Amino acid sequence: MSNIFPRHTKSKLPVAVAGDGAYLIDSQGRRYLDCGDAAVSCLGHSNQSVIKAVQDQVEKIAFAHTGFMTSEPAEALAEMLIQNAPGNLDRVYFVSGGSEATEAAIKLARQYFLEIGQPDRRHVIARRQSYHGNTLGALSAGGNAWRRAQFAPMLIEMTHIAPCYEYAEKPDGESSFDYGQRVANELEDEILRLGPDSVMAFMAEPVVGATLGAVPAVDGYFRRIREICDKYGVLLILDEVMCGMGRTGHLFACDHDGVVPDILCIAKGLGAGYQPIGAMLCTDGIYSAIRDGTGFFQHGHTYVGHPVATAAALAVLQELTSRNLPARAGEMGQKLQRSLEDAFGQHPNVGDIRGRGLFRGIELVADQGSKRPFDPAKGLAGKIKQAAFAEGLICYPMAGTRDGRVGDHILLAPPFVIEDTQIEELTWKLGKAISTVL
Ligand code: PLP
Numbered sequence: 001m002s003n004i005f006p007r008h009t010k011s012k013l014p015v016a017v018a019g020d021g022a023y024l025i026d027s028q029g030r031r032y033l034d035c036g037d038a039a040v041s042c043l044g045h046s047n048q049s050v051i052k053a054v055q056d057q058v059e060k061i062a063f064a065h066t067g068f069m070t071s072e073p074a075e076a077l078a079e080m081l082i083q084n085a086p087g088n089l090d091r092v093y094f095v096s097g098g099s100e101a102t103e104a105a106i107k108l109a110r111q112y113f114l115e116i117g118q119p120d121r122r123h124v125i126a127r128r129q130s131y132h133g134n135t136l137g138a139l140s141a142g143g144n145a146w147r148r149a150q151f152a153p154m155l156i157e158m159t160h161i162a163p164c165y166e167y168a169e170k171p172d173g174e175s176s177f178d179y180g181q182r183v184a185n186e187l188e189d190e191i192l193r194l195g196p197d198s199v200m201a202f203m204a205e206p207v208v209g210a211t212l213g214a215v216p217a218v219d220g221y222f223r224r225i226r227e228i229c230d231k232y233g234v235l236l237i238l239d240e241v242m243c244g245m246g247r248t249g250h251l252f253a254c255d256h257d258g259v260v261p262d263i264l265c266i267a268k269g270l271g272a273g274y275q276p277i278g279a280m281l282c283t284d285g286i287y288s289a290i291r292d293g294t295g296f297f298q299h300g301h302t303y304v305g306h307p308v309a310t311a312a313a314l315a316v317l318q319e320l321t322s323r324n325l326p327a328r329a330g331e332m333g334q335k336l337q338r339s340l341e342d343a344f345g346q347h348p349n350v351g352d353i354r355g356r357g358l359f360r361g362i363e364l365v366a367d368q369g370s371k372r373p374f375d376p377a378k379g380l381a382g383k384i385k386q387a388a389f390a391e392g393l394i395c396y397p398m399a400g401t402r403d404g405r406v407g408d409h410i411l412l413a414p415p416f417v418i419e420d421t422q423i424e425e426l427t428w429k430l431g432k433a434i435s436t437v438l
Pocket of ligand 1: 210
């Protein structure tokens with residue numbers, strides 16, 4: 001008997017009792033290679049530096065409300081994030097997770113335009129098949145039909161343009177570059193349709209995670225998006241909650257695309273699972289508009305800038321940078337891609353193997369030639385998740401890849417400390433799960 005309200009009422013879950021590097025261990029002593037806890041665990045589950053940082057901070061001071069006091073770890077973490085952040089990102093607003101980061105980003109965009117005397121700017125444009133979190137504002141930005149459906153009457157009106165989803169949506173005969181420019185130009189069309197003076201922000205994930213399965217944009221796409229935002233004075237909000245903090249081979253995923261956002265959201269890998277924490281970074285221009293205007297951002301949660309959470313994240317960031325782990329994620333990611341291609345490249349139901357760094361996706365199809373997805377009634381993604389778990393592998397399969405209803409992919413996000421033998425283990429266990437289900 002449990003009094004927990006679980007994610008799924010009919011599943012019976014093992015109890016996690018320990019962690020050992022890339023493995024989670026349950027109360028029966030079973031070990032699970034953790035390659036998909038939604039891309040949180042970047043340092044594995046037993047990083048001694050982070051554990052010690054948490055312990056030390058709890059001993060010093062666990063909590064001080066940021067309405068009254070700041071704290072040493074929060075100050076140090078903000079400084080280190082900004083030292084490493086691209087372009088003119090200058091200020092960090094700490095929150096407790098990804099949805100809080102994107103929610104804060106949307107509200108900051110709105111307040112910024114009020115501060116600079118453009119109160120008509122209120123529209124957010126995002127993309128189909130994106131995920132930005134589960135609170136109502138974040139869910140409104142997200143473009144995944146299935147996640148939105150039952151809450152639709154309560155969502156804020158936001159509009160969605162095409163994702164940059166080359167495998168399924170680029171027609172034969174069009175170059176990757178041209179395709180990227182064409183779908184980026186949908187942003188301009190949408191801004192003009194809504195009225196340029198009414199649009200405040202465009203929000204996107206540099207590499208789309210949960211809803212598309214590790215899909216990076218094609219070359220040139222985000223540079224064109226940046227140009228369009230600049231042309232119309234629209235803020236670019238990049239959601240790196242899942243793909244950021246080194247996972248794609250760069251500390252900030254947008255570094256790969258050569259663009260700097262006005263607001264950037266991170267979470268997951270920032271705390272690496274040792275503490276719940278997220279953050280929203282913004283430019284000096286946005287911050288000074290607030291500072292020189294109202295003087296405060298009309299937002300906040302009790303736990304913003306929590307000392308223990310920021311102490312953990314500071315230790316995580318020190319580990320990431322001092323051990324050059326984003327570069328390692330890039331290198332091991334190449335190995336993982338090769339291993340997946342060797343194992344599944346010829347599989348008749350594997351349509352695409354893609355991603356960047358240690359953020360990889362496998363898209364499953366009923367027919368490789370036509371890229372036809374499986375009948376969603378087969379419930380493929382859920383079955384693969386169960387079969388992989390039974391093999392001792394945690395991965396993140398998801399249905400609805402194409403449009404929120406049809407399509408299946410498997411998302412893989414192993415820790416950056418993964419070893420060669422564990423990449424073999426991952427591929428082998430995944431292969432067993434796929435063949436059990438298909
Ligand atoms: N944004 C992206 C891109 C995500 O992948 C997620 C979670 O998966 C979120 C936002 C929401 O983060 P959280 O679940 O921490 O609220």
